[in-house]
Amino acid sequence: MKSARSVKLDRRSLDWRAADVLREQILSGKLSPGQRVTETALASQLEVSRGTLRAALRALAHEGLIQQVAYTKWMLPEFSHADAWELYTLRGTLEGMAAGLAAEHRTKDCVATLEAAFDRLVAAVGSRKHTRVAETDIALHKTIVAITGHQRLIDQYRLLELQVRHYIISSNALIMDLNQIIAEHEPIVRAIIAGKPDRAERLAREHNAPEVARALEALAKERTAAPPPRPEQPKTKTGARSRVGGQREPVKANA
Amino acid sequence: MKSARSVKLDRRSLDWRAADVLREQILSGKLSPGQRVTETALASQLEVSRGTLRAALRALAHEGLIQQVAYTKWMLPEFSHADAWELYTLRGTLEGMAAGLAAEHRTKDCVATLEAAFDRLVAAVGSRKHTRVAETDIALHKTIVAITGHQRLIDQYRLLELQVRHYIISSNALIMDLNQIIAEHEPIVRAIIAGKPDRAERLAREHNAPEVARALEALAKERTAAPPPRPEQPKTKTGARSRVGGQREPVKANA
DNA sequence: GGATTGTCGATTGTCAACAATCGTCTTGAC
DNA sequence: GTCAAGACGATTGTTGACAATCGACAATCC
Numbered sequence: 284m285k286s287a288r289s290v291k292l293d294r295r296s297l298d299w300r301a302a303d304v305l306r307e308q309i310l311s312g313k314l315s316p317g318q319r320v321t322e323t324a325l326a327s328q329l330e331v332s333r334g335t336l337r338a339a340l341r342a343l344a345h346e347g348l349i350q351q352v353a354y355t356k357w358m359l360p361e362f363s364h365a366d367a368w369e370l371y372t373l374r375g376t377l378e379g380m381a382a383g384l385a386a387e388h389r390t391k392d393c394v395a396t397l398e399a400a401f402d403r404l405v406a407a408v409g410s411r412k413h414t415r416v417a418e419t420d421i422a423l424h425k426t427i428v429a430i431t432g433h434q435r436l437i438d439q440y441r442l443l444e445l446q447v448r449h450y451i452i453s454s455n456a457l458i459m460d461l462n463q464i465i466a467e468h469e470p471i472v473r474a475i476i477a478g479k480p481d482r483a484e485r486l487a488r489e490h491n492a493p494e495v496a497r498a499l500e501a502l503a504k505e506r507t508a509a510p511p512p513r514p515e516q517p518k519t520k521t522g523a524r525s526r527v528g529g530q531r532e533p534v535k536a537n538a
Numbered sequence: 539m540k541s542a543r544s545v546k547l548d549r550r551s552l553d554w555r556a557a558d559v560l561r562e563q564i565l566s567g568k569l570s571p572g573q574r575v576t577e578t579a580l581a582s583q584l585e586v587s588r589g590t591l592r593a594a595l596r597a598l599a600h601e602g603l604i605q606q607v608a609y610t611k612w613m614l615p616e617f618s619h620a621d622a623w624e625l626y627t628l629r630g631t632l633e634g635m636a637a638g639l640a641a642e643h644r645t646k647d648c649v650a651t652l653e654a655a656f657d658r659l660v661a662a663v664g665s666r667k668h669t670r671v672a673e674t675d676i677a678l679h680k681t682i683v684a685i686t687g688h689q690r691l692i693d694q695y696r697l698l699e700l701q702v703r704h705y706i707i708s709s710n711a712l713i714m715d716l717n718q719i720i721a722e723h724e725p726i727v728r729a730i731i732a733g734k735p736d737r738a739e740r741l742a743r744e745h746n747a748p749e750v751a752r753a754l755e756a757l758a759k760e761r762t763a764a765p766p767p768r769p770e771q772p773k774t775k776t777g778a779r780s781r782v783g784g785q786r787e788p789v790k791a792n793a
Numbered sequence: 794g795g796a797t798t799g800t801c802g803a804t805t806g807t808c809a810a811c812a813a814t815c816g817t818c819t820t821g822a823c
Numbered sequence: 824g825t826c827a828a829g830a831c832g833a834t835t836g837t838t839g840a841c842a843a844t845c846g847a848c849a850a851t852c853c
Binding site for chain 2: 806
């Protein structure tokens with residue numbers, strides 16, 4: 284699916300291709316969280332003009348892979364436990380919706396695609412290579428989302444998936460139990476193929492529950508360890524807000 | 539909430555302010571679906587350079603308010619019944635999640651904010667002004683999303699909400715039963731305040747069910763009316779895809 | 794000595810000129 | 824008359840230069 288259409292040359296504009304390269308760099312962990320990047324440096328590295336590179340950076344900002352501080356700098360985001368909670372709760376909801384829709388609107392082609400994706404996951408587990416398992420795992424979930432035909436769900440899931448991958452790379456959260464992987468995914472796939480939307484939705488949603496619980500646990504531990512959750516005040520005295528989403532609040536600190 | 543901070547001057551860069559103006563123009567229906575817009579015209583209209591305006595257009599494209607055809611044109615999206623189905627199914631899911639989280643993590647401040655938003659909706663209904671009702675309706679849902687403190691949910695809901703507003707304006711779907719509005723929203727608000735996540739989630743989700751049903755009905759009618767759903771073939775013979783999402787498929791046509 | 798103000802280098806923001814591409818119209822052959 | 828090839832105009836893509844802004848350090852004042 285990646286280098287299949289190698290004959291057709293890439294007609295997309297430079298900024299999109301630059302964004303692809305940068306996205307790959309970020310998601311492969313070549314740039315570390317909190318690290319600052321400058322437009323001039325990246326532009327000369329990729330051999331494009333600064334304007335073109337700016338457009339690429341902006342696209343990545345919309346995807347949540349980089350943050351911009353107006354007139355000041357670009358920097359890689361840092362992930363907290365609250366971010367993990369956000370990512371996995373949202374993922375559970377979107378994947379649940381996708382699984383439900385997939386079970387409802389499945390066709391012969393859809394089922395075939397889904398089974399192929401699941402088989403690739405099984406093969407990956409057999410190979411005992413964690414990286415390949417992680418890739419095929421994500422690919423399976425993307426397949427479930429794709430066969431819904433729900434373009435807006437596909438788009439929003441992509442935004443989320445990119446951030447999840449970034450989080451996993453950034454926090455070395457690649458640990459997984461290879462023996463559990465199949466058992467976790469098979470029921471979801473079967474429910475979709477069997478055409479049971481409610482069951483598929485519930486299973487897909489619960490699939491993310493362990494990660495959510497882990498994030499909540501870490502959040503609680505963090506809070507008891509540091510009673511006043513204000514380790515340092517930012518130096519800026521003006522109320523100038525970041526352009527992309529602003530700084531994160533200590534989410535749900537007072538429930 | 540709009541002109542309260544009038545003393546502080548706007549520090550954001552030009553492209554962001556240009557995006558604000560254009561977004562307002564689109565959401566107020568000044569530009570019609572399918573209409574083509576050219577960078578030069580908009581740039582001279584807003585009195586900014588083309589590069590700056592390009593950045594603004596790109597931001598709107600990420601929000602789904604405009605579409606770009608590479609090397610060719612920018613155009614306003616046209617909404618089909620499939621789009622309505624996508625918008626309201628996704629909205630049901632996200633609002634359901636938000637209502638559930640809000641019921642879980644509610645605080646005194648949250649409840650007060652929520653009640654204030656609901657009171658504004660009641661007042662709007664009392665005024666019998668459809669526009670105001672639509673505004674406060676959306677504001678109430680945004681409030682529910684906001685009090686979750688889930689920044690990524692807030693961001694994704696914003697993307698969706700902008701498109702929903704665009705759809706409503708574009709398709710003159712502003713019709714509503716003023717007498718029903720309160721009865722539809724009050725149970726959701728009460729469930730959140732009462733701290734019943736499951737009930738809040740279910741109610742918020744079902745709140746969008748009528749619109750989903752309407753979209754499905756229209757889709758079915760459309761399909762029986764035109765058996766071969768290929769009214770015209772696009773003229774482009776190359777496989778060049780649109781840069782933003784590509785053309786929409788006749789979603790779930792073969793379930 | 795402490796706080797305020799001014800200066801400087803670095804970085805981002807904006808612009809206008811130039812290049813590449815697309816859709817359409819014209820032209821010509823068959 | 825129909826089709827294909829080429830030229831043209833319009834529009835988007837890309838670039839390098841210039842302006843605005845920021846953070847940090849230095850100078851100044853009290």
